[in-house]
Each structure stands twice: as structure tokens, then as C-alpha cells.
Amino acid sequence: MHKHKSNPILDAKLDAVSLSIKQSIKNLDSFTHVRGESLYVDDVNIRQGTFHAVVFDAPKAHGHIKHIDYSKAEALEGVERIFTYKDIPGKNQIGGIIPDEPLFAEDDIHFWGMPIALIVAESEFIARKARALIEIDIEELPVITTAKQAKAKGSFINAPRSFSLGDSEKAFKDCEYVFEGETFSNGQEHLYIEAQGAYAEPLENGNIKITSSTQGPTAVQKTIAQVLGVAMHKIEVDVTRLGGGFGGKEDQATPWAVMTALATFHLNQSVKLILNRHDDLRMTGKRHPYESTYKIGLSKDLKIMAYEVEFLQNSGAAADLSPAIAERTLFHATNSYFVPHVKTTVISCKTNLPPNTAFRGFGGPQGMFVIESAIAKAACEIGVPARVIQEANLLDENDTFSYGQVAKKVEAKNTWSSATELFNITLLEQEVETFNANNSNFKKGLALMPITFGISFTNTPMNHARALVHIYLDGSIGISTAAVEMGQGVNTKMMQIASEVFSIPIEKIKIETTNTTRVANTSPSAASSTADLNGKATLKACKALLKRLISVASEDLNISEEHIQLKDEYVYTHGEKSNLSWTELISKTMLKRVALTENAHYATPEIHFDKTKEKGHPFAYHVYGTAIIIVTVDCTRGTYEFDAVKIVHDYGKSMSEGIDLGQVEGALAQGIGWMTMEEIAYNDEGRLLSNALSTYKIPDLFSVPKEVEVLPVKTDGHELAILKSKAVGEPPLMYGIGAYFALQNAIRAFNPKYDLKFHAPMTPEKVLMSLYENK
Incomplete structure (x- = not known):
């Protein structure tokens, strides 16, 4: 068995590796995108006998279900079965942060578009025809649509949160200028090109594979297991790519995947559910609308001395990711400015709208809009251009944010x-x-x-990720990570890393689908952290493999490891090209029974946050x-x-x-x-x-x-x-x-x-x- 010996000089070189990434590389998905060859959920080759599903959703925003008659729909030729909460073997619950969101409505409905049942039929056309035959009687209840209404009625998702720095109340007394006002920023529809969807297929021994358009494969896997009452290892979730996400598929891709899995669980047959655009718009949450009030105080030289704001977040009918989004609003409430005295509070308000969710910026934009509005108001009242106040208050080195x-x-x-x-x-x-x-x-x-x-x-x-890297016998490479490609080019960046570490053409590298059986227990592709987390894990795995390869080359060529490098598919010694090629090196490594697979884990160092102190x-x-x-x-x-x-x-x-x-x-x-x-x-x-x-x-x-x-x-x-x-x-x-x-x-x-x-x-x-x- 080949043994690896520690080489401090080589280790230091690997730790300090700085790759000369080629700046001109394009997104490698562009070729198949423009040719219409890229694969999405709706492109999956379905099994013979696959059923198609359509969701029956609430036609009112708030009410008590008195009666539902499915008989005409069930009698329609081609309808296989209609599933409701009564068919759930596990928990009728898909809430993540707070368990407050049922997969299917039971007795009450809380927003217009809330799923009530899943119609499974031989075709989507038949399922939609059946949906029109369902009769529902609802006792309507009062509807809350705005955050202010919710606050007035005491309707909240959770307790308010506040960040503070200094003493704003005292600081306002010493300000030359003090202004107050209110703002409103509306929601925003994700409008990803690919609508929400999933395809479930039964495997042997009661296992189910889900092809899902999700940013969070592990969340889908975990929630399906919870709803079906099975272990997570029974559920495999696979993602090739998304036709856009923007946060709208971080949490809200989950219910559709769960529904297909539930139907497959009962029918032992494949089930496909792709929302059309109207269903997607109606049933899914948006960027959170915010209604906010602010107070800003400035000194005579236009320094912002004090700032207070109360954010009312319109969370919708369930928590979804609202608490985390509210938190990020607080983190970004002062944008690019240093303010010595700050108090910011966010209240997540429960309304009768679809649960609002992640959207690019994740609450940060709503926070920034308020302070920019406060600055614009102050500038107008004082009679100076807003940029004068902006420039006077920009962050400097060692300034402290309100969160510490x-x-x-x-x-x-x-x-x-x-x-x-x-x-x-x-x-x-x-x-x-x-x-x-x-x-x-x-x-x-x-x-x-x-x-x-x-x-x-x-x-x-x-803040952690893993990468699984295989070097195959012919020198080609396969990489699996938790990164979900949704148009941002993350797959290309992962391939760049391996290409540069091993100095081989990018054509020799393949990024595998994102799959919960290869890389488990993962965070979603979100928070702008996907390339950092998964890239660091990929780099770590590639460097570990590189170290082994150099060790093998050193032994084969009888040259000290620190004088060996891989360059342009060859081994170089003392800066000179040897006769040992990349492919030959891989073959020799295999013959020596040295592992050509590495599973690396990366966790971001240094970061921490104490929510009890909000620092x-x-x-x-x-x-x-x-x-x-x-x-x-x-x-x-x-x-x-x-x-x-x-x-x-x-x-x-x-x-x-x-x-x-x-x-x-x-x-x-x-x-x-x-x-x-x-x-x-x-x-x-x-x-x-x-x-x-x-x-x-x-x-x-x-x-x-x-x-x-x-x-x-x-x-x-x-x-x-x-x-x-x-x-x-x-x-x-x-x-x-x-x-x-x-x-x-x-x-x-x-x-x-x-x-x-x-x-x-x-x-x-x-x-x-x-x-x-x-x-």
C-alpha cells in the first residue's frame, strides 16, 4: 500500500495556492441554452404510465371549509385519484423555520391559492378539467392584506427583533436636524422562466426519486420524509439545473415535490407536476412588501448621528423564510453608512396573502430603501444634494455595524x-x-x-458545504457539490477550479447533477454563498488529490515533491517537462492503490452570531x-x-x-x-x-x-x-x-x-x- 508522508514545503505551497484563473472563460451552459438543449424538469424522459397532476387551490383568502364535493371530478374518465390531507401518512406540515404551514388545507384556508388537494390523472388536460368540477363551500372570514392591518389586529408570525448601537434616544437631543417619515416598498414576482415543478418516480424497496426545480435539495428531501413518515435515505432528490430561481425556489419549490412524492408513494407510479404560469403566480409568495417608519438625526456638518426605524414586514399567511429575511433587513438597515446611534426593529406581520419568501437580496433591499429615503428627505429639507450626506457618512475601516x-x-x-x-x-x-x-x-x-x-x-x-471529486482512469474528472446551477454560472466556476488545480483542459471535467445521495445534508444555493462554500470545498478536495498525485510522481521519477508540479497535462520537474503525462500519472496512481476520490468539507471560519444579544x-x-x-x-x-x-x-x-x-x-x-x-x-x-x-x-x-x-x-x-x-x-x-x-x-x-x-x-x-x- 502506498503511504503518504507529510512534506512541510509542499504543504505550504498547496495552502498558499493562488490560481491564475482565465478571465475570459464564458458560462459553459450558454452553448446548450441558446440551442435549446439544456435539460430542466419538464424535459425529463418520463416512464410509461406516468400520471400528471394539477393542484386544486383555495378560491378565497380566508375562511372555514364547510364542504367539498369531489364526486364529479373523481368520476371523470382518466382521473386516477385525488389526494388531500387525509392521505398523508406522516405530518401535514412543510414549515421550515416555524412549523405553521400545512401541505394541504384541512379545515381552514388562509390565503387565496392555498393548496387543498392534488388531482392525479392520465393527462394534465384531464386533471385541469377535473379541477373545474370540484365544488367547495367556504364560510368566509375577515381578510388581512397589509402589514399595518395585521399590526393593528395583533396578527404576527413571531416576536419582533431589534438591533441597537449606542443610545439613539439621547443622541437625537443633540442633533441639529431631525426628520421623520414613512416608506413603502412593494413585493416583487420572481418570474423565473421555468415555473415550479417536480417529477417523482418509484424505485425498488419503497424508495422514491424526485427530480425537482429547487434551490434546496436537502430541504425537499427532509420535508418529503417528514410528510410521508419515512427515513430520509428513502428519498433521493436530483437537480440538473433551474430555469431561474432568484430565491423563489429556495423554500417554495418544496410543496410541489412533496405532492408528487405523496402520489407516487400511494400509486407506486411516476407522477409529474408542472405549474402553469397562472397557477404559479397565484399560489406562490413574492418578495416581502414593507411598510416602515423612520427617524433620522444629523449634526450640523451632516453626519448621521442617530437613526431609528420600525419595519413592518408583510410575511403572508405562514412563516416560510420570513424570520430570516427580517433578520437580514436589520443587518442591512444602515447600508453603506456608519451611524453611531441606531435602533432598528422588524415585525413579521401575518396576513392572508401567500407566504412571502426569499428574493434576491433577502430583505436587504427593503432595509436599504428606507435609509436612502431618510437621506433623501433630509437632503431635501436641508437644501443640499443627497450625495453630500451620503458621502459624509460612508463606512470606514474599523467602523462598527449595529450588529457588532x-x-x-x-x-x-x-x-x-x-x-x-x-x-x-x-x-x-x-x-x-x-x-x-x-x-x-x-x-x-x-x-x-x-x-x-x-x-x-x-x-x-x-455556512458549510461538501464536494465529492472523482478522477477516472482515463484522467477525466467528475465533481459533485451542493451547488445548484440556476443561470449564475456556478458550475463553470467549479470546473475552473479543478481545471486550474490539475492544469488540465476544462473539457475533461464534468459537473454532476446536484443529488442528495452523493452530497448530503446541504444548505440551499442561496445567500450569494454558493460559489464560496462549494468552491472552497471543491478546492480543498482537488488540493488533497493533487498532493497524492505529486507524491506518486515523486516516487516514480525519484524527484523531491517540492520540485514537482502539474502543468498542461504533464508532470514538470524543476520547471522542465518530463515524459510522465497526466493520463499516465493517473494510471500509476491507480496501480499503487492510491485513492483517486476525495470528499472534502468546508465550513466558513470566524463567523458567529449570538441571537440572545443580537451581536x-x-x-x-x-x-x-x-x-x-x-x-x-x-x-x-x-x-x-x-x-x-x-x-x-x-x-x-x-x-x-x-x-x-x-x-x-x-x-x-x-x-x-x-x-x-x-x-x-x-x-x-x-x-x-x-x-x-x-x-x-x-x-x-x-x-x-x-x-x-x-x-x-x-x-x-x-x-x-x-x-x-x-x-x-x-x-x-x-x-x-x-x-x-x-x-x-x-x-x-x-x-x-x-x-x-x-x-x-x-x-x-x-x-x-x-x-x-x-x-
Whole structure:
């Protein structure tokens, strides 16, 4: 048996490895995406005899079920069976953080769209026809649709939480300026291209395999086991990729997978459930709407001395991920600013809407919108540009956040000064002023938006990942991790890591599907941490394998290990190419019975948070950036176009500039959409009105900024980011918040009597009314 001896010199070289990642690499999924060859749940080759399912959901938002008649539906030819809560062998419960959400309604319904039953039939058409035949009698109860209503009625998900720093009450007394106000930021529909869905198939011995469109395979596995009353090892969950997630498939992909598993459990036949767009819109939760009140105090030199805010979070009818999202709102309540005296409180309010859920930014954007609104209000009242207050209060090294973490490697001022200098903010402002002076029917507005966003799951135990790496006999490699590819390019980054560690072409590497039998007990792909956590685990596994290979090469060539390296599919000694190729090395390693498989585990070091004290060090690092947004408003029609967004962003040391740039541009467009045009609307009865793409508008090619320029800030990166390449999924969405304030500045240029309001989104209708308010 070949034995491995410790080599301190080699160990030090491996620990200090800094990979020269090729910056030009593209997302390797693009080829199959544009050719229509990428596989999703709906593309799975189904077994003969597979049944198709449709969900029967509540046609009212709140009430008591008096009677349901399934007889006509059950009698329809082709209907196999209708499942309700009575068919659940385990627990009728899918709640994660708080067990308050049944899979199927029992006696009461709590939101319009709440699942009541699953119709399983020979085809989806038959199942939908059967759904129309079900008769239900509901005793209606009062409906709560807003957070303020819920607070007034004492309807809450859990107890409020507060973060504090200093003594805000005392600090306000010493402030030169004190302002108060309220804000509203609406929800946002995820509108992933691929709707929610799952496919369940029976295996032998009562095992079930689920192909699911989920960001959290382990959560799906655990919940199915709980509902079916079986052990987790009986359930296998597999994910190839998602056609978009944005947080909407972190928790809310689970019920559909559970339903298919329940039907397969009873029928011993495969079952497929794919929601159509209308069902998906109606039954799933959105980004949380927030109704907030703030108080801000500034010194004479415009330092923010005190800040208080109460966030009312519209959680919907069940907890879902609301408590964690509320927590992240508190973490980001002061955005990029140091405020010595802070008190922030968040209340998760229970309403009769679908349970709201994770959405890119996870509560952070809602928190940032409030402080930016408070700054805009203060600037207007004092008579200075908002950017003067923003710049005067930017975070500096060793400043303390309200949750106790001390800011390190701070790039807030660096990105701000880089943006204002590189893009010449003085000239841009002059151009806006000149345009406005020379145009009466069109006005421009300009705003700056700095961002500071923490990277980690704020629930510390979730910050871990594993990677399973196989080197096959021919030198090709297979990698399994918990990372779920949903368009962000994480698979490409995992392949880059292995390619560079072993110095082999990326074509020799395959990323396996995300599967609970290969990599178990995983955190979801969320919190912008997927590449960091799974990448670190992959790097750890590859380095362990590399060490073994070097040991074998050392013995075979009779050369000391520290003089050996792998380069371009060959072993090099003393910097010179030897005759030992990569493939031959793998063969020799196998013959010596040295393991060519490694299972590595990574847990983020240093982070911790004490919820009893609301203090700690919850984030591995922060991402910084500054955006300049310029808009032109048609003051006759209320319509607008974003002329340019100019950004200096903190990528760290980017692994793939192309992939990261795509994430910035996509997140920016989504953030602008949330702030300007994507308006979720429910009526007073709790029925979704924005229930189609004719009534819910998202940014298209004609509504995105005409020009987007993104420059990387010069920085050393952060060692807790994978290869010092910082997370890029969520932070850029917050740049879109600046769009709201650019619009307000354009409105004020036309109508100086306009009273600032902070009610997002700023739709063209609201712009038009604001342009002529008080005129």
C-alpha cells in the first residue's frame, strides 16, 4: 500500500495556492441554452404510465371549509385519484423555520391559492378539467392584506427583533436636524422562466426519486420524509439545473415535490407536476412588501448621528423564510453608512396573502430603501444634494455595524471616489442641469447609490458545504457539490477550479447533477454563498488529490515533491517537462492503490452570531459598490428612460469577469424593475390582480438602461471568498434602488412643489401624478 508522508514545503505551497484563473472563460451552459438543449424538469424522459397532476387551490383568502364535493371530478374518465390531507401518512406540515404551514388545507384556508388537494390523472388536460368540477363551500372570514392591518389586529408570525448601537434616544437631543417619515416598498414576482415543478418516480424497496426545480435539495428531501413518515435515505432528490430561481425556489419549490412524492408513494407510479404560469403566480409568495417608519438625526456638518426605524414586514399567511429575511433587513438597515446611534426593529406581520419568501437580496433591499429615503428627505429639507450626506457618512475601516461586527477591508469610500472620479460626477451633474435648463417638457434626474452587502448565511450553522471529486482512469474528472446551477454560472466556476488545480483542459471535467445521495445534508444555493462554500470545498478536495498525485510522481521519477508540479497535462520537474503525462500519472496512481476520490468539507471560519444579544460577526466579508443612475422623464406623459447606469463594483479578484458582469447587469435590471415598474396588486379580498404578464410588467429590452458601464474597483479581494473572487449574485440588485431617487430628482426639476414620497415602485402613473401635484 502506498503511504503518504507529510512534506512541510509542499504543504505550504498547496495552502498558499493562488490560481491564475482565465478571465475570459464564458458560462459553459450558454452553448446548450441558446440551442435549446439544456435539460430542466419538464424535459425529463418520463416512464410509461406516468400520471400528471394539477393542484386544486383555495378560491378565497380566508375562511372555514364547510364542504367539498369531489364526486364529479373523481368520476371523470382518466382521473386516477385525488389526494388531500387525509392521505398523508406522516405530518401535514412543510414549515421550515416555524412549523405553521400545512401541505394541504384541512379545515381552514388562509390565503387565496392555498393548496387543498392534488388531482392525479392520465393527462394534465384531464386533471385541469377535473379541477373545474370540484365544488367547495367556504364560510368566509375577515381578510388581512397589509402589514399595518395585521399590526393593528395583533396578527404576527413571531416576536419582533431589534438591533441597537449606542443610545439613539439621547443622541437625537443633540442633533441639529431631525426628520421623520414613512416608506413603502412593494413585493416583487420572481418570474423565473421555468415555473415550479417536480417529477417523482418509484424505485425498488419503497424508495422514491424526485427530480425537482429547487434551490434546496436537502430541504425537499427532509420535508418529503417528514410528510410521508419515512427515513430520509428513502428519498433521493436530483437537480440538473433551474430555469431561474432568484430565491423563489429556495423554500417554495418544496410543496410541489412533496405532492408528487405523496402520489407516487400511494400509486407506486411516476407522477409529474408542472405549474402553469397562472397557477404559479397565484399560489406562490413574492418578495416581502414593507411598510416602515423612520427617524433620522444629523449634526450640523451632516453626519448621521442617530437613526431609528420600525419595519413592518408583510410575511403572508405562514412563516416560510420570513424570520430570516427580517433578520437580514436589520443587518442591512444602515447600508453603506456608519451611524453611531441606531435602533432598528422588524415585525413579521401575518396576513392572508401567500407566504412571502426569499428574493434576491433577502430583505436587504427593503432595509436599504428606507435609509436612502431618510437621506433623501433630509437632503431635501436641508437644501443640499443627497450625495453630500451620503458621502459624509460612508463606512470606514474599523467602523462598527449595529450588529457588532467591525468593518474590515472596507471599500465603501474607494468605490465612491472611484465612481465619482472615473465617471466625472461634476460633469455629469452639469450636463443634467444644462439639459433641464434648456428643456421644459423633458427633465433629467441623477442619483448615486452606494451598497454594502454582507456575504454568508446569517444562520451560522448553514455556512458549510461538501464536494465529492472523482478522477477516472482515463484522467477525466467528475465533481459533485451542493451547488445548484440556476443561470449564475456556478458550475463553470467549479470546473475552473479543478481545471486550474490539475492544469488540465476544462473539457475533461464534468459537473454532476446536484443529488442528495452523493452530497448530503446541504444548505440551499442561496445567500450569494454558493460559489464560496462549494468552491472552497471543491478546492480543498482537488488540493488533497493533487498532493497524492505529486507524491506518486515523486516516487516514480525519484524527484523531491517540492520540485514537482502539474502543468498542461504533464508532470514538470524543476520547471522542465518530463515524459510522465497526466493520463499516465493517473494510471500509476491507480496501480499503487492510491485513492483517486476525495470528499472534502468546508465550513466558513470566524463567523458567529449570538441571537440572545443580537451581536456577533455574522458575515465572512462584505461586497461594496457605487452606482450613478441618470434618467430622462417625459413630463407630458409620465414615462421615462434610463439613460445610463455607471457602476464601480467590488468583485474582489474575479474568477470570471464575463460571468460576474452578467450577474451585475441582470441584478441591476431586476432591481430597477422592483423600484419602477413591477407592481404587485391584491384586492381587498386577497385576490391577486397582477396575475399575468399583461398586468404585471417586468423590464424588457426597451426599458433597461440605454448604457450600462461597470468597472471593477482596485482591491486585493478577500481570503474567505473563493480565490478572493467575491460573491456577485445579490449585491448589484441594490444599485436599482438609485433609480427611484433619480426619478424623484427629475420630478422635482419639473415640479419644485412636489412633496417627496417614498412609495415604491415609482410607476409611470405615479410619476405623472407627482409631476402635476400641487401645481
